[in-house]
Amino acid sequence: MDLSWRRVGWALLPIVVTAAVLVILPPVWFGDSPYTTSLAVQAMVFASYGVGFNLIFGSTNQLFLCVGALAGVGGYGAAILVNETSLPMAAGLVVGTVSAALVGGLLSWIAVRRSLGIIFTGIVTLVFSLAFANLLLGQRDLTGAENGLVVEGVPDRLADDHVGGYYLFVGLLIAFLVVFRALQLSHVGWAFRALRDDEVAAELAGVDVARYRIYAATIGSAMIGLTGALLAFSTGFISPATYSFDRVDVRVLVFVAFGGLGMLLGPVIGASVFAILDEQLTTSFETREVLYGVFIIAIFLGFRRGVVYAVVKLVRRFVPARRVSDATG
Amino acid sequence: MTAVILDGIVLGLAFGLLGVGMTLVYGLGGVLNLAYGQIVVLAAIVAMIVIDDGRATLVAAILGVLAAAAIAVVLDLTLMRPVYRERGEERTLLGLLLTLGAAFVIGGVLSWRYPDGALYIYIAGDPLSILGVPMTRGSIWASVIALAVGALLLLFFGATTFGRGVRSVIQDEVGARLVGINPSFVRTVIFALSGALAGIVAMTNAMVGPLTVNAGFELTTFALIVTVVGGLGSVAGAFLAGVLLGVVNSLSAHYIGQYITTIILLGAAALTILIRPRGLLGR
Numbered sequence: 150m151d152l153s154w155r156r157v158g159w160a161l162l163p164i165v166v167t168a169a170v171l172v173i174l175p176p177v178w179f180g181d182s183p184y185t186t187s188l189a190v191q192a193m194v195f196a197s198y199g200v201g202f203n204l205i206f207g208s209t210n211q212l213f214l215c216v217g218a219l220a221g222v223g224g225y226g227a228a229i230l231v232n233e234t235s236l237p238m239a240a241g242l243v244v245g246t247v248s249a250a251l252v253g254g255l256l257s258w259i260a261v262r263r264s265l266g267i268i269f270t271g272i273v274t275l276v277f278s279l280a281f282a283n284l285l286l287g288q289r290d291l292t293g294a295e296n297g298l299v300v301e302g303v304p305d306r307l308a309d310d311h312v313g314g315y316y317l318f319v320g321l322l323i324a325f326l327v328v329f330r331a332l333q334l335s336h337v338g339w340a341f342r343a344l345r346d347d348e349v350a351a352e353l354a355g356v357d358v359a360r361y362r363i364y365a366a367t368i369g370s371a372m373i374g375l376t377g378a379l380l381a382f383s384t385g386f387i388s389p390a391t392y393s394f395d396r397v398d399v400r401v402l403v404f405v406a407f408g409g410l411g412m413l414l415g416p417v418i419g420a421s422v423f424a425i426l427d428e429q430l431t432t433s434f435e436t437r438e439v440l441y442g443v444f445i446i447a448i449f450l451g452f453r454r455g456v457v458y459a460v461v462k463l464v465r466r467f468v469p470a471r472r473v474s475d476a477t478g
Numbered sequence: 479m480t481a482v483i484l485d486g487i488v489l490g491l492a493f494g495l496l497g498v499g500m501t502l503v504y505g506l507g508g509v510l511n512l513a514y515g516q517i518v519v520l521a522a523i524v525a526m527i528v529i530d531d532g533r534a535t536l537v538a539a540i541l542g543v544l545a546a547a548a549i550a551v552v553l554d555l556t557l558m559r560p561v562y563r564e565r566g567e568e569r570t571l572l573g574l575l576l577t578l579g580a581a582f583v584i585g586g587v588l589s590w591r592y593p594d595g596a597l598y599i600y601i602a603g604d605p606l607s608i609l610g611v612p613m614t615r616g617s618i619w620a621s622v623i624a625l626a627v628g629a630l631l632l633l634f635f636g637a638t639t640f641g642r643g644v645r646s647v648i649q650d651e652v653g654a655r656l657v658g659i660n661p662s663f664v665r666t667v668i669f670a671l672s673g674a675l676a677g678i679v680a681m682t683n684a685m686v687g688p689l690t691v692n693a694g695f696e697l698t699t700f701a702l703i704v705t706v707v708g709g710l711g712s713v714a715g716a717f718l719a720g721v722l723l724g725v726v727n728s729l730s731a732h733y734i735g736q737y738i739t740t741i742i743l744l745g746a747a748a749l750t751i752l753i754r755p756r757g758l759l760g761r
Contacts, residue, residue, distance in 0.1 A: 272702065272706060272751060280740075283740045435586050435587075442581070442584075449579070
């Protein structure tokens with residue numbers, strides 16, 4: 150028992166360190182600049198999306214090209230509910246999260262039932278993204294189309310350019326990381342690893358691949374939806390661009406792949422590195438697009454398992470790992 | 479009613495021509511080229527530059543098509559090499575991600591250098607009356623070119639030795655290698671052909687209406703839908719699906735409304751994947 154508690158402690162250590170670093174950042178670095186704070190909030194939002202995407206794609210190989218759309222289901226669901234009725238913000242958050250989870254679970258259920266491969270799952274979810282974007286533009290009365298939607302009922306200190314807003318999203322991210330780690334440590338994580346390594350072998354060993362895929366998609370989509378809903382309240386204004394494919398999905402893919410698919414801190418590292426890059430490069434949207442393209446190509450050509458993995462491997466080469474000597478000794 | 483259906487057929491032939499370049503590359507090696515729409519835009523921008531330079535439209539169109547074919551060959555010789563070293567789903571996934579990156583690079587450079595870039599090829603002459611419906615010369619030309627290209631492609635794959643070689647690689651890569659066909663050479667040629675087709679799409683689309691620099695993503699989406707519905711790897715399927723979707727598009731745009739139309743088209747693609755993943759004419 151003692152040993153297993155120590156294991157849990159070690160497993161949570163990276164999250165504790167991350168939390169500590171993220172919490173002390175505002176006073177030592179950007180606390181007084183609204184611009185930098187809003188960039189940091191962006192990074193936390195994308196890291197949170199990334200944890201959800203990492204759970205779906207990184208853990209169970211389902212290429213969900215609809216992160217933006219799922220976040221939009223959460224965001225618009227919450228915003229429309231709160232705007233149209235007099236229900237409180239919390240109700241909006243719950244409804245947004247549950248709707249995103251249901252949509253994600255349904256997409257995964259369809260993909261699993263029709264045994265679509267990675268590619269067809271990607272195409273179906275991409276098609277869903279585009280249809281959702283069109284729906285937003287079409288339902289003008291509810292969504293305000295391209296003019297966007299003002300979301301009511303946000304306390305000012307939690308707005309996305311205040312330190313309060315930053316801590317809100319740090320809290321969300323840390324909670325997601327804990328959930329992700331807990332899943333990894335439980336039998337669910339064991340099943341994820343098995344089905345990712347070899348689907349057929351996992352099925353033969355008695356892992357219900359279909360069920361675990363749907364679990365991962367539902368939980369991951371709930372995370373993405375909750376982030377999207379919270380973002381809607383925090384910025385006080387959403388438009389189709391907030392959740393569009395090229396603004397959300399592409400960046401999430403780059404961040405998660407940069408950090409390393411399936412790795413706990415992958416999304417956090419990816420989102421942070423690119424936030425710093427964004428802060429340094431005050432270039433136009435187009436040149437940033439070119440840069441992202443170059444990064445996608447470089448990452449997938451050079452560091453297929455993420456930059457973090459590559460660095461760890463490089464360090465291991467020079468510093469012999471302790472585990473090796475333990476095993477031989 | 480006739481006018482709406484004719485409109486749909488014109489649009490559908492354009493869709494078919496758009497889908498055929500993507501479907502060929504997919505059939506040949508399992509790569510869905512997500513940079514396809516951006517290659518179309520590249521051809522249009524090259525043609526625009528040449529026209530602005532004072533050259534004849536025909537010269538500009540040919541140079542545009544050649545530029546598209548050239549960039550496709552460059553993609554094949556650089557990014558696609560590591561992709562083809564993989565097998566099965568790994569290959570498809572890596573191809574998808576790398577071409578997505580290429581799409582951002584090409585699209586980003588073009589919209590950064592030519593933010594207001596657009597190509598419109600005006601074809602002079604009064605509208606012709608077909609079945610009592612006046613059609614602009616531009617859309618007639620575009621449809622004729624699409625039909626001619628479709629016929630040539632079918633002829634090429636059905637009646638020439640090289641075309642048969644291509645089909646053998648589509649059917650069985652290892653088997654084709656055993657009978658002395660070099661799959662990687664065949665792939666380079668087909669990539670070039672696909673690029674040239676993208677260039678032709680740019681010209682025919684510009685005959686019907688202006689093709690702007692930001693159209694890349696939308697073009698890729700439509701090509702993807704046509705490819706999926708028609709059956710991955712099937713030339714005739716792409717044209718059949720294109721015309722079908724074109725007619726559905728103009729019927730529903732006319733009777734229901736434009737925004738529902740896009741959702742109907744997307745729904746058609748999703749349904750095809752779910753009900754008949756091989757597509758209409760796929761193997």
